Amino acid sequence: xxxxxxxxxxxxxxxxxxxxxxxxxxxxxxxxxxxxxxxxxxxxxxxxxxxxxxxxxxxxxx
Ligand code: SF4
Numbered sequence: 488x489x490x491x492x493x494x495x496x497x498x499x500x501x502x503x504x505x506x507x508x509x510x511x512x513x514x515x516x517x518x519x520x521x522x523x524x525x526x527x528x529x530x531x532x533x534x535x536x537x538x539x540x541x542x543x544x545x546x547x548x549x
Contacts, residue, residue, distance in 0.1 A: 489532045489547055490525035497544035504536035504545060512536060520544075 490509065493504075500518030504511075508531050513523040537545045 488526070489549055490523055490528055491537065491545050491549045493520050493522060494544045494546070495519045497542045498540075499542055501541060503539045503541070507539060508533055508536045540543075 493512075497528055498519045500514060500520070502514055502520075504520050505514050508528075510527040510531055511522060511524040512520045515521050533545075537547070
């Protein structure tokens with residue numbers, strides 16, 4: 488299944504993806520966005536989260 492993945496080296500913890508797509512992304516204590524709901528991305532705007540990430544840290548994994 489297609490799901491978003493976060494490059495933790497690149498993520499700066501801005502929280503934009505969490506705002507757009509809280510069912511899928513969660514900001515953890517390390518200030519990195521974690522994909523905690525990848526199964527839910529069929530019905531949300533993960534592509535929008537990918538597009539808004541200022542450091543292009545999110546991509547699709549098949
Ligand atoms: S939008 Fe990008 S940089 Fe911001 S928290 Fe999400 S993955 Fe990290």
